Amino acid sequence: MNAPRDTSYDDSLLQALADPKEAAAYLDAVMELEDQEALMLALRQVAKAHGMAxxxxxxxxxxxxxxxxxSDKGNPTIGTLNKVLHALGLRLSVEPLPA
Structure with missing residues (x-):
């Protein structure tokens, strides 16, 4: 995505994350880090892109x-996580780890 030079990183990130495919790829990449704080930040950014309200x-x-x-220390239940993901047009899925 080519953002205009005067667009801030946060603005261009939020614009990209409004697209469910971009959001899914972003969250998938963050999940590879196996860092819950990073995942909560990423989910927060995706939610912000869609409008928190x-x-x-x-x-x-x-x-x-x-x-x-x-929040950084958030620990949502699977039910709450599913509700939030569905509200974002996403779903949780499971796949085998690479060999």
Whole structure:
């Protein structure tokens, strides 16, 4: 993606993460790090790209709940994680590790 020179990194990142395919690839790459804080940051960035208020509405969770589970120390339940991912147009999947 070629962003104009005057567009900040954060703005161009959020613009890219609004695309579900880009968001999925981004989250997949972050999951390779096996770092929960990095994953929560990435999820927070994707949620911000979609509008936090809209994500809380679609996920049917409170705004305080969303901010808490997506914080650096967040530890969402699988149910909450699924709600947030679905609100973002994404889903959790499992695949075998590379040999």
């Amino acid at each position: 809209e994500v809380t509405r679609r996920a049917e969770v409170g705004d305080k709940t969303l901010f808490r589970v997506l």
